Amino acid sequence: MLQKIGAFLDTFFRPLERFVHQYILGPFRWLLDKIDPFAEKIEGTVFKKILQIAIFPVFMILTVYVGFEMVKDGYTSRTFVDTIIMFLILGFIFAPLERLIPYSKKWIKDDETPVDIMLFFGSKLWGDYINVPLRLGTMAVVVQEISPTIGQEIWPTNLHPILQVFLLLTVADFFRYWYHRWMHESEFMWRWHAVHHSSERLYWFNGTRSHPLEYTISGLLWAIPFAFIKAPVEIVFVTGLVGRVIGRFQHTNMDVLLGPFDYIFSSPKNHRYHHSKKIHEGNSNYGGDVIIWDHLFGTFHMPKGEKPGDDIGINAMPNYPKTFIGLMLAPFTYGSIKKEAERIAVEDSKESSRDLAELPADK
Numbered sequence: 001m002l003q004k005i006g007a008f009l010d011t012f013f014r015p016l017e018r019f020v021h022q023y024i025l026g027p028f029r030w031l032l033d034k035i036d037p038f039a040e041k042i043e044g045t046v047f048k049k050i051l052q053i054a055i056f057p058v059f060m061i062l063t064v065y066v067g068f069e070m071v072k073d074g075y076t077s078r079t080f081v082d083t084i085i086m087f088l089i090l091g092f093i094f095a096p097l098e099r100l101i102p103y104s105k106k107w108i109k110d111d112e113t114p115v116d117i118m119l120f121f122g123s124k125l126w127g128d129y130i131n132v133p134l135r136l137g138t139m140a141v142v143v144q145e146i147s148p149t150i151g152q153e154i155w156p157t158n159l160h161p162i163l164q165v166f167l168l169l170t171v172a173d174f175f176r177y178w179y180h181r182w183m184h185e186s187e188f189m190w191r192w193h194a195v196h197h198s199s200e201r202l203y204w205f206n207g208t209r210s211h212p213l214e215y216t217i218s219g220l221l222w223a224i225p226f227a228f229i230k231a232p233v234e235i236v237f238v239t240g241l242v243g244r245v246i247g248r249f250q251h252t253n254m255d256v257l258l259g260p261f262d263y264i265f266s267s268p269k270n271h272r273y274h275h276s277k278k279i280h281e282g283n284s285n286y287g288g289d290v291i292i293w294d295h296l297f298g299t300f301h302m303p304k305g306e307k308p309g310d311d312i313g314i315n316a317m318p319n320y321p322k323t324f325i326g327l328m329l330a331p332f333t334y335g336s337i338k339k340e341a342e343r344i345a346v347e348d349s350k351e352s353s354r355d356l357a358e359l360p361a362d363k
């Protein structure tokens, strides 16, 4: 039934997806294509190396500085608007940088038309420009209004503010770690989280690729621990902001080099393993902002001297929906997607055993 409704809705949305891909994203694609010759020119140069090493720390320092400026008079409606503006600016910086120093050439290709459109109209628009500011706002309100009425003050407010931000990032990520791990280990939760893992490319735009329902509920859930942690509102806000910038880096296609930071933060390198099609790689690196809890609970995966591959997505479900409507309905149609995937796997194994049987004996 749901699949029929989905197919019906697709007949309206698919032409719209194609239209936006061609006429709205088209000019951006044309502009970004112009960067490719520069990317070739800087290949192997010291300039590129400096860029690869400097981008992450520079962004982090700037985010902390700008964040504290945005909230110096407390969390106000102005902070809310500034957060939206900041995310818009980030997009305009990240997209060209990804073309200048790409990690995977395969991930540049955006001919997965419907997926791109889904990202823009679906969770992307909702995620970046509405839900994230809303989530940061909810956390700030929880801390400002509710926290003072609960329990005892335990937060070390005498620590340097920057240390407080990184302490809060780590404490809050404990809850995120387990929530994320739960989404991978429970099939009921996976049916929601699979939307995030269905992407076959990683780039700055798809960090918030999640089902809007899952995103909203988890966002509100994460606000609860903040009420008990009782950190000052400016620390909570800057931590949230730093977390969102880390989220951009996690999914970026920029070939940034983080060095020791790969062992502290949830980074592009370790998160690429988390999106791998190989199960043992995918069920690792659950950290949202930091990777510290993965070290502690034995789920850290980043073999020395190895680079994560760019073959990502859901291996067991080659038939996973790729359209906006398909993805919105996917948590509800998960049962039939799984059944179909199992049928395909049986067919494939029959075919390969037939191929083997037809091979000459000495091969």
Ligand SMILES: [Zn+2]
Pocket (backbone or CB within 6 Å): 180, 184, 193, 196, 197, 274
């Ligand atoms: Zn995941």
Ligand SMILES: [Zn+2]
Pocket (backbone or CB within 6 Å): 196, 250, 251, 271, 275
């Ligand atoms: Zn991810």
